[in-house]
Amino acid sequence: MSTTQLPWTILSLLQWTTGYFEENGVSEPRASAEILLAHTLGLSRLDLYLRHDQPLTPEELARFKALIVRRRLGEPVAYLTGHKEFWSLDFLVTPATLIPRPETEVLVEAVLEVCGGEAGEPRSPGPPLNPLLALDVGVGSGALVVALAKELPDLQWLAVDISAAALQVVRENARRHGVGERIAFLQGDLLTPFKPVPCLRLLVANLPYVPRVEWEQLPREIRDYEPRGALLGGEDGLDLIKQVCAQAHHYLQAGGWLGLEVGAGQAGSVMGFLDNTKAYDTLKTVDDYQGIPRVVLAKRSKRN
Numbered sequence: 001m002s003t004t005q006l007p008w009t010i011l012s013l014l015q016w017t018t019g020y021f022e023e024n025g026v027s028e029p030r031a032s033a034e035i036l037l038a039h040t041l042g043l044s045r046l047d048l049y050l051r052h053d054q055p056l057t058p059e060e061l062a063r064f065k066a067l068i069v070r071r072r073l074g075e076p077v078a079y080l081t082g083h084k085e086f087w088s089l090d091f092l093v094t095p096a097t098l099i100p101r102p103e104t105e106v107l108v109e110a111v112l113e114v115c116g117g118e119a120g121e122p123r124s125p126g127p128p129l130n131p132l133l134a135l136d137v138g139v140g141s142g143a144l145v146v147a148l149a150k151e152l153p154d155l156q157w158l159a160v161d162i163s164a165a166a167l168q169v170v171r172e173n174a175r176r177h178g179v180g181e182r183i184a185f186l187q188g189d190l191l192t193p194f195k196p197v198p199c200l201r202l203l204v205a206n207l208p209y210v211p212r213v214e215w216e217q218l219p220r221e222i223r224d225y226e227p228r229g230a231l232l233g234g235e236d237g238l239d240l241i242k243q244v245c246a247q248a249h250h251y252l253q254a255g256g257w258l259g260l261e262v263g264a265g266q267a268g269s270v271m272g273f274l275d276n277t278k279a280y281d282t283l284k285t286v287d288d289y290q291g292i293p294r295v296v297l298a299k300r301s302k303r304n
């Protein structure tokens with residue numbers, strides 16, 4: 001980009017940047033250009049088109065140019081802007097947190113489908129004497145817990161992550177979306193911070209599930225920038241999910257639900273782990289938008 005070719009307008013810059021990203025193999029070139037330019041100018045993407053002939057100041061141009069360079073090197077747009085939309089909510093993200101994915105919205109939908117009515121409606125006027133309790137294990141930026149806390153106002157939440165840096169981000173996201181007071185945040189390893197008491201109405205988790213062999217095949221944009229500890233799930237990807245499957249029933253009330261996001265090809269194994277516990281009377285999967293079984297749901301039985 002020539003800075004002597006001033007003035008660059010919003011539209012001419014969008015066109016130039018899209019072409020530059022295309023030539024350099026940047027994924028989603030037009031969307032990347034729009035989001036980064038809108039971020040630089042403090043505008044919405046729609047505003048870019050409403051103000052297409054607005055010239056940029058040299059200072060705006062310099063800031064945008066710095067972002068273009070980082071994007072060309074592969075840095076995800078969400079880390080460059082510090083924001084990602086999930087469930088139509090704006091989430092802060094940092095390199096300490098996984099960037100929320102649309103697949104995880106399938107888990108939100110699936111949970112709302114099975115327990116929205118019972119957990120979502122206040123049982124009686126006034127503060128509940130015995131609050132309904134839910135847990136998100138591996139909370140990350142908080143996409144899951146914040147979206148569900150907003151949708152299910154009757155639930156109190158526990159949110160666990162092994163990463164202290166991720167917990168700082170989720171705390172802020174929960175505060176910004178007005179649900180911080182209903183969530184207790186804990187740093188810890190899976191379910192180990194808690195005694196195995198059957199008190200949970202709902203347990204959700206989107207834990208790392210990438211198998212070791214698939215790591216090298218991940219796009220560089222993911223491998224080089226997103227936290228390894230949020231992605232890698234051991235040899236077959238199931239190390240952490242398997243542990244939660246082995247223990248979750250000790251924490252769920254009779255009739256309580258477990259909802260897990262899983263990787264492509266993993267749903268069968270995960271259903272098997274849960275079936276082995278003999279603790280669930282409903283086990284089902286929900287497909288994502290590509291037809292891949294992405295969510296496993298299990299309802300704690302009233303027996304054992």
Ligand SMILES: C[S@@+](CC[C@H](N)C(=O)[O-])C[C@H]1O[C@@H](n2cnc3c(N)ncnc32)[C@H](O)[C@@H]1O
Pocket residue numbers: 097098099100101104137138139140141142143144160161162163166188189190206207208209229230231240
């Ligand atoms: C795939 S990310 C999911 C983040 C968020 N729930 C979402 O859906 O966008 C997995 C998260 O699990 C956390 N994690 C990894 N190992 C863990 C463990 N042993 N105990 C608790 N959290 C863990 C990671 O730090 C990361 O934030």
